[in-house]
Amino acid sequence: MGISQTENERPMVLETKDLTIRFGGLTAVSHLNLQIRKNVIYGLIGPNGAGKTTVFNLITQHYKPTEGQVLFNGNCLRKEKPAQVVKMGMARTFQNIRLFTGLSVRDNVVIAMHMRLDVSWWMSMLGLKSYQKKENAMYEKADKLLKRTGLYEFAEHEAGSLPYGLQRRLEIARALATEPELLLLDEPAAGMNPQEVTELTKFIREIRDEFDITILLIEHHMSLVMNLCEEITAISYGKEIAHGNPEDIKNDAQVIEAYLGVDKDAKGK
Ligand SMILES: Nc1ncnc2c1ncn2[C@@H]1O[C@H](COP(=O)(O)OP(=O)(O)OP(=O)(O)O)[C@@H](O)[C@H]1O
Numbered sequence: 591m592g593i594s595q596t597e598n599e600r601p602m603v604l605e606t607k608d609l610t611i612r613f614g615g616l617t618a619v620s621h622l623n624l625q626i627r628k629n630v631i632y633g634l635i636g637p638n639g640a641g642k643t644t645v646f647n648l649i650t651q652h653y654k655p656t657e658g659q660v661l662f663n664g665n666c667l668r669k670e671k672p673a674q675v676v677k678m679g680m681a682r683t684f685q686n687i688r689l690f691t692g693l694s695v696r697d698n699v700v701i702a703m704h705m706r707l708d709v710s711w712w713m714s715m716l717g718l719k720s721y722q723k724k725e726n727a728m729y730e731k732a733d734k735l736l737k738r739t740g741l742y743e744f745a746e747h748e749a750g751s752l753p754y755g756l757q758r759r760l761e762i763a764r765a766l767a768t769e770p771e772l773l774l775l776d777e778p779a780a781g782m783n784p785q786e787v788t789e790l791t792k793f794i795r796e797i798r799d800e801f802d803i804t805i806l807l808i809e810h811h812m813s814l815v816m817n818l819c820e821e822i823t824a825i826s827y828g829k830e831i832a833h834g835n836p837e838d839i840k841n842d843a844q845v846i847e848a849y850l851g852v853d854k855d856a857k858g859k
């Protein structure tokens with residue numbers, strides 16, 4: 591697979607072992623084994639309905655598996671709730687944009703920061719001094735993050751007024767605001783035009799390097815996946831059909847049949 595020794599020695603950030611979930615009679619994810627090492631940009635691909643978002647929901651503990659395990663930094667996640675997993679260092683974006691469209695770009699980031707810090711809404715209501723201090727620090731941190739993600743000039747703008755590509759970027763900035771080690775991106779390029787896809791590809795690589803994180807992403811845009819991901823797992827009907835580097839995946843007969851034969855980019859997805 592062309593992975594060098596040094597890459598193999600990197601610590602394992604995320605592992606799934608025989609990960610399986612059934613909804614009634616439907617096995618949405620079946621015995622999936624992923625091994626994702628630190629600083630890798632890892633792709634999860636597959637046709638519509640293959641189970642990709644369900645894999646994310648299992649990793650982030652929105653769903654609990656019927657069988658199998660999720661290990662994050664070697665710890666098996668069992669009883670943890672999604673909010674706890676965020677505090678442990680895992681952040682995600684969703685397939686459909688989730689922003690507070692009526693609030694400013696800066697406030698969107700500050701709200702995301704609350705997820706990680708021990709501050710509750712009632713502390714802000716009471717105007718506690720200790721809270722005030724934390725809040726000032728948060729606004730400073732938010733501005734720093736907006737600068738690092740190229741959004742600072744839009745800090746005062748309403749999130750909903752931003753062009754689509756920048757709204758997607760803001761979503762990623764909000765995920766970064768929780769200071770993750772592992773970032774999960776569910777179709778970050780969905781609905782983007784080719785130029786936006788090119789910019790996003792560059793942006794994802796930059797944040798991996800600058801924030802020293804590991805990234806797992808789901809995408810239908812093959813140009814983005816093949817340019818960006820160092821390792822890829824392809825699934826169909828919840829099961830792995832191929833695993834390897836972009837070259838392996840491009841040439842895999844099962845992937846071509848199940849997935850690459852359908853040109854989703856052409857459909858504007
Ligand atoms: N909570 C649930 N209850 C029942 N079925 C579910 C649930 N969540 C997902 N499914 C089913 O699991 C299968 C996989 O869905 P999933 O959303 O994970 O696919 P996907 O690969 O993300 O597809 P897409 O590319 O369209 O986003 C689908 O058949 C879906 O209907």
Ligand SMILES: [Mg+2]
Nearest residue numbers: 642643644685
């Ligand atoms: Mg999905």
